[in-house]
Amino acid sequence: MAGARAYLDYNASAPLLASARAAVVAALDVAANPSSVHAEGRAARRLIEDARRDVARLVNARAEHVVFTSGATEAASTLLTPDWQMGRGAVRMSQLYVSEADHPCLLNGGRFPTGQVMRIGVDADGVVRLDVLAEALAQHDKAEGLPLVAIHAANNETGVIQPVGRIAEIVKAAGGILVVDAVQAAGRIPLDMSAGYADYLILSSHKIGGSKGVGAIVAASDLMMPKPLVSGGGQEKGHRGGTENLAAIAGFGAAAREASAGLQTIETVRQRRDEIEAIVKTLVSDAEIFGTGAPRLANTTFFAIAGIKAETAQIAFDLAGVALSAGSACSSGKVGPSHVLKAMGYGDGLGALRVSIGHATSAEDIELFRSALATIVARQAGKEKANSEKAA
Numbered sequence: 404m405a406g407a408r409a410y411l412d413y414n415a416s417a418p419l420l421a422s423a424r425a426a427v428v429a430a431l432d433v434a435a436n437p438s439s440v441h442a443e444g445r446a447a448r449r450l451i452e453d454a455r456r457d458v459a460r461l462v463n464a465r466a467e468h469v470v471f472t473s474g475a476t477e478a479a480s481t482l483l484t485p486d487w488q489m490g491r492g493a494v495r496m497s498q499l500y501v502s503e504a505d506h507p508c509l510l511n512g513g514r515f516p517t518g519q520v521m522r523i524g525v526d527a528d529g530v531v532r533l534d535v536l537a538e539a540l541a542q543h544d545k546a547e548g549l550p551l552v553a554i555h556a557a558n559n560e561t562g563v564i565q566p567v568g569r570i571a572e573i574v575k576a577a578g579g580i581l582v583v584d585a586v587q588a589a590g591r592i593p594l595d596m597s598a599g600y601a602d603y604l605i606l607s608s609h610k611i612g613g614s615k616g617v618g619a620i621v622a623a624s625d626l627m628m629p630k631p632l633v634s635g636g637g638q639e640k641g642h643r644g645g646t647e648n649l650a651a652i653a654g655f656g657a658a659a660r661e662a663s664a665g666l667q668t669i670e671t672v673r674q675r676r677d678e679i680e681a682i683v684k685t686l687v688s689d690a691e692i693f694g695t696g697a698p699r700l701a702n703t704t705f706f707a708i709a710g711i712k713a714e715t716a717q718i719a720f721d722l723a724g725v726a727l728s729a730g731s732a733c734s735s736g737k738v739g740p741s742h743v744l745k746a747m748g749y750g751d752g753l754g755a756l757r758v759s760i761g762h763a764t765s766a767e768d769i770e771l772f773r774s775a776l777a778t779i780v781a782r783q784a785g786k787e788k789a790n791s792e793k794a795a
């Protein structure tokens with residue numbers, strides 16, 4: 404159909420769910436400040452607390468341990484700090500340990516000085532080297548402070564799922580604190596804070612179909628929290644100042660409810676992802692799909708086509724009506740080599756295409772992808788044939 408488009412970039416931002424849109428619109432009509440004590444203010448507060456419970460249920464946490472932020476990046480910057488508090492006492496984190504394949508909001512170290520950030524390598528599938536992490540933590544000098552480990556639950560480019568349970572065991576044995584970036588994992592794999600999964604989780608609303616501009620820190624307990632990044636009037640129990648973004652938070656809660664339900668049908672998404680990968684393998688015999696030797700998210704595939712630059716292919720797909728990414732979309736207009744692939748040992752110059760889908764991805768979307776890829780491959784074959792004939 405003329406003008407048809409397929410949106411296959413859910414890891415960058417999932418489409419706004421109808422339920423989230425409705426929640427946002429309804430909350431926009433609630434004019435009061437959630438901190439006000441009158442009836443109107445209490446009505447606004449109820450919307451926030453309802454959403455807090457919904458977000459907590461998504462990861463099996465306690466609602467009072469959810470702190471709303473402006474997004475996942477702010478949540479990361481809040482948690483990645485040397486300065487923590489336990490009651491009125493100060494707790495020092497002297498070293499931050501991150502994975503070389505982590506999202507930039509972790510790789511950049513937050514509020515840690517550069518010299519206090521250690522990057523842990525990954526294997527060829529992008530799974531963090533547990534032996535290297537364990538050795539690094541064994542050498543950590545606790546006299547200087549505690550070790551803080553920050554790791555993504557699932558990679559935003561490859562979809563590779565990290566062995567967070569084993570990482571948590573290593574960190575706990577070393578007396579450290581574990582922060583897990585669950586932005587891509589939420590709603591796609593089960594997350595259970597009650598089972599010692601992590602000390603702190605980072606979540607993002609727009610990755611699960613909520614509105615942009617809101618995220619959350621979810622703590623396993625409230626015994627110890629980082630020094631606030633944003634101080635103000637004491638909102639969010641003093642952990643994050645500033646009047647809450649009521650409409651966005653309401654949308655976040657609605658999206659969290661749907662994400663919890665969507666876990667029951669995630670295998671349908673996996674089947675569609677597998678269809679896409681079968682198309683890639685059929686049309687491009689030498690295509691490389693990354694991370695297949697490790698568990699991956701059901702919705703993500705990351706592949707490279709020999710002889711075609713990722714950014715060139717991305718533009719060609721876009722012109723053909725298919726929206727996908729050449730790696731992460733964490734910065735405006737970013738294309739080019741992937742730091743994730745470099746960490747996996749593929750060198751500096753390699754780029755790849757990321758297809759990420761969701762429950763709303765249709766057979767028509769997949770067919771549009773197939774058609775676009777077939778055209779791109781045929782065009783490339785024609786160029787190669789022309790070049791060969793010219794050289795002869």
